Amino acid sequence: MPVSLVILAAGQGTRMNSDLPKVLHKLAGAPMLHHAMQAGASLAPERVVVVTGHGADQVAQAALAYDETCLTVLQAEQLGTGHAVAQTLPVLEGFSGDVVVLYGDTPFIQPETLEAMLEARARHAVVVLGFDARDPGRYGRFVTEGDRLVRIVEYKDATEAERAITLCNSGVLCADAGLLRDVLGLLSNDNAAGEYYLTDVPALAAARGLSSGFVICAESETLGINTxxxxxxxxxxxxxxxxxxxxxxxxxxxxxxxxxxxxxxxxxxxxxxxxxxxxxxxxxxxxxxxxxxxxxxxxxxxxxxxxxxxxxxxxxxxxxxxxxxxxxxxxxxxxxxxxxxxxxxxxxxxxxxxxxxxxxxxxxxxxxxxxxxxxxxxxxxxxxxxxxxxxxxxxxxxxxxxxxxxxxxxxxxxxxxxxLGRARQVNKPGLAVKLFERLRAIKASKGKA
CATH class of the missing domain: 2.160.10.10 (Hexapeptide repeat proteins)
Known part of the structure; x- marks a missing residue:
């Protein structure tokens, strides 16, 4: 099945306290964005789409420096991850296959993890990457039944029982391109943040009788960089x-x-x-x-x-x-x-x-x-x-x-x-002694003045 890669890179990163877009801050000598692009490149994607926003021209230039064939789209307003992916639909027109969504500020996702997600996609319409968090904090939580992902609930919208879940959402998602086209327009911003969440896709797939699955990776792979x-x-x-x-x-x-x-x-x-x-x-x-x-x-x-x-x-x-x-x-x-x-x-x-x-x-x-x-x-x-x-x-x-x-x-x-490209050497016998005596006398006279 062909793969298209979508990388979300529109955020400003206000906590970086920088004029530079967050995804362009360097890690190991390269913009964070390049790390995500390198991980996705292991899937040999048919199309690579980078979603830009803050500092769009700079981010687009950096993306093209890594892959001159990649496409960039502008998310003029940052209205959530679902809204960001929706901006890619025009350039994904005609594509039939899997879409993998990565994040430009999450640089450590491993190729093996992405391969595991594609394998799971053979059994489910949507696959989301999760991790067992030592401190779940404000991450979204996975509500699961066996190997099925029932839904993802954001921390702000979660009940106390749901907040006790430690299996958390990384945000990385793999889904059928046709399904994404069908459901992204159905996303609602009726939530505590007033945003269009990509995390609502599994629930929308379930409403169509389609199952969602999940893959678990090490928490270190999901490290997002905000400061x-x-x-x-x-x-x-x-x-x-x-x-x-x-x-x-x-x-x-x-x-x-x-x-x-x-x-x-x-x-x-x-x-x-x-x-x-x-x-x-x-x-x-x-x-x-x-x-x-x-x-x-x-x-x-x-x-x-x-x-x-x-x-x-x-x-x-x-x-x-x-x-x-x-x-x-x-x-x-x-x-x-x-x-x-x-x-x-x-x-x-x-x-x-x-x-x-x-x-x-x-x-x-x-x-x-x-x-x-x-x-x-x-x-x-x-x-x-x-x-x-x-x-x-x-x-x-x-x-x-x-x-x-x-x-x-x-x-x-x-x-x-x-x-030989130098002047001929000329020796002047005794001249060095006379010159030094003269210079010392000049120095001494200045000291007495």
Missing amino acids: RAELAQAEAAFQARARAEALDNGVTLTAPETVFFALDTHIGRDAIIGPNVVFGPGVTIESGAEIKAFCHLEGCHVSRGADVGPFARLRPGAELAEFVHVGNFVEIKNAILDEGVKVGHLTYLGDADVGENTNIGAGTVTCNYDGVMKHRTRIGKRAFIGSDTMLVAPVTVGDGAMTGSGSTITEDVPAGAIA
């Missing part, structure tokens, strides 16, 4: 899980509690990650690579056998081939380093291509920006770039070429050539 404190707790929970998964997958973390992962970090088996390493979005570390202490990486790829750091920074577009060495206080941005390249220390390589087995001396800089545009530096195979070389792009250094230390290279260097 900065809850966001911090969610970050801690994500990192703890990511570290445990990395260790289980054969990654060495020498100080696990100090390593921070992003939502899409990929690390191969037998890689070694040192203390205080931070992964931003878009990082892949292949098997057998080593990232040493105090490195920051984002948008980069590190191949087998390469080593990075300590105190190195890899920025977006950094591509390190096998057995590349990037040492301390080196920054790489939008640069491709071929196999065996060595960049020992104190160097910036931006917008560059470096051929295999080339050595980059300390203090080398690719001067890639002219104040308006970026330009590329190309260095061939087995070249030797002397320490403190300034490579003023666009410039090419050929295979096997060398630059003298302290050179400023503004013209292409042929293969096999040595390039």
Whole structure:
């Protein structure tokens, strides 16, 4: 059965005390919205629809950044979850299959849980995700009979007996698309909150002689984020899980509690990650690579056998081939380093291509920006770039070429050539002594004044 995914992301999140829409606050380096989209993507949905409201343009832009094929619809007034899903009906016109409703501020729903909901849909017209709450608080409660969900009652509308129920509603729902089209227009806002609840769908299905079911997941999966404190707790929970998964997958973390992962970090088996390493979005570390202490990486790829750091920074577009060495206080941005390249220390390589087995001396800089545009530096195979070389792009250094230390290279260097771009040294015997004596005298006279 085909699946369409609906993600509700219209809320303002007033308790976040922020101008930023709640679903765009970052968790593990990515907007919360992306976490929900990633979970839903495991179902290979035919259509993905994100319901926007507060900060609609920003939310739509973030949704399209994750999935350029997704659709967005505007909920101009936030009149409840049922009203929000109703806004998606025009773009779901003609779709026949299951609709899964997720929430942009509930980032931890697992793909396995969604699969279980789809399996339960084979037996019921509607399936809702529930959890046994340690403290049910103000959650909606499930009223059940066997494996059937009779109805969901909101806390504000519940009797004392119903409030004693600990099986609570997560809000995540799976239903037949045709049924949703039929019943969403029948929702009533005759309740304590004056809203159109999606939770009324099971009762409306029952009125048609259709059954509803439920799936139970761990309470941790249903964590919704409404405050900065809850966001911090969610970050801690994500990192703890990511570290445990990395260790289980054969990654060495020498100080696990100090390593921070992003939502899409990929690390191969037998890689070694040192203390205080931070992964931003878009990082892949292949098997057998080593990232040493105090490195920051984002948008980069590190191949087998390469080593990075300590105190190195890899920025977006950094591509390190096998057995590349990037040492301390080196920054790489939008640069491709071929196999065996060595960049020992104190160097910036931006917008560059470096051929295999080339050595980059300390203090080398690719001067890639002219104040308006970026330009590329190309260095061939087995070249030797002397320490403190300034490579003023666009410039090419050929295979096997060398630059003298302290050179400023503004013209292409042929293969096999040595390039010297510095002034001739001139020694003035005794002049240093005279100069120091003069400067000390000036300093002394100023002290007496």
